[in-house]
Amino acid sequence: MSVKKHIPNFITLLNLASGLIALIYAFDTNWLMAFFWVCLGIFFDFWDGFFARALKVSSPIGLQLDSLADMVTSGVVPGLAIFQMLAGIVDMQEEFNLEGGNFYLGLLPYAGFLITLGSAYRLAKFNVDTRQTDSFIGLPTPANSLLIMSLPVIQANSDGTGFVFEMLSSPYVLVGISLVSAFLLNSGIPLFSLKLKYFNWETNKVQVIFLVLSVLLMFTLQYAAIPLIIILYILLSVLTRNIWHKA
Structure with missing residues (x-):
C-alpha cells in the first residue's frame, strides 16, 4: 500500500485537530490562542490540496474529509466566537429586567451560529459545484473564519x-455581522483563488497585488488589518471580473 496517498488526508486531519483545539480556547474566550489555532488549521487546509495535486493522489474521500475539517475550523469555531461575544454582552446587560426581556435577550447569542449554518451550506454546495475549480463563488469559509x-x-x-470597541460591543452589530457573513458565504460573488498554479506575472498579477497589499496592511495595522484585507479581497475580485477581464 502506497504511503503517499495518505499524506494529504493526514494534513487535512491536522486541520481538523487544529480546529478542535481552537474550540477549546474559544470556550475559554482565549481569543489569541483560538485565532492562532484557526490560522494553523487554515495553513494545513491550503497545503493538503497542494500535496494531493503534487502527488497525484486526489480522491473523493479527500474532498469530503477536507470539507468536514473546514466545517469545524472555519464553521463551528467562528460561530462559537460570535456566540461567546454576544453571551458576554448579555451577561453585562442585567438592567434588561423587563418581563420576558431576559428570555429573548438570552436567545440573542445563538445568532452567532448563523455563521455555522451558512458555512455548512456553502461547503455542501462547493463539493458539488464544478464551477469552483479555479476560483470561488461566494466567500470561502477560511477567509470568513479569519474575518x-x-x-x-x-x-x-x-x-x-473608542469607536471600534464600542462597535464590537454592540449586539446589533454582531448579529448584523453574522447575517452578512452567512450571506457572503452563499452569495453569487465570484472571487479569485489564492492558489498559484502557474508561476508568471500575467496569470498571478491579482494574487500578487493582493498579497503585497495584505502584508503592508498587516505590518501597519496588525490584527485590525484582517477585516480590511477581506474587504480588499472582495473588491479586487469584483474589479478583476468587471474591469480587467473586459479590457
Missing part, C-alpha cells in the same frame, strides 16, 4: 474605549 476570529482579538487588544 470573524479577528473581531474578538481586535476587541481584546483595544483599550476598552
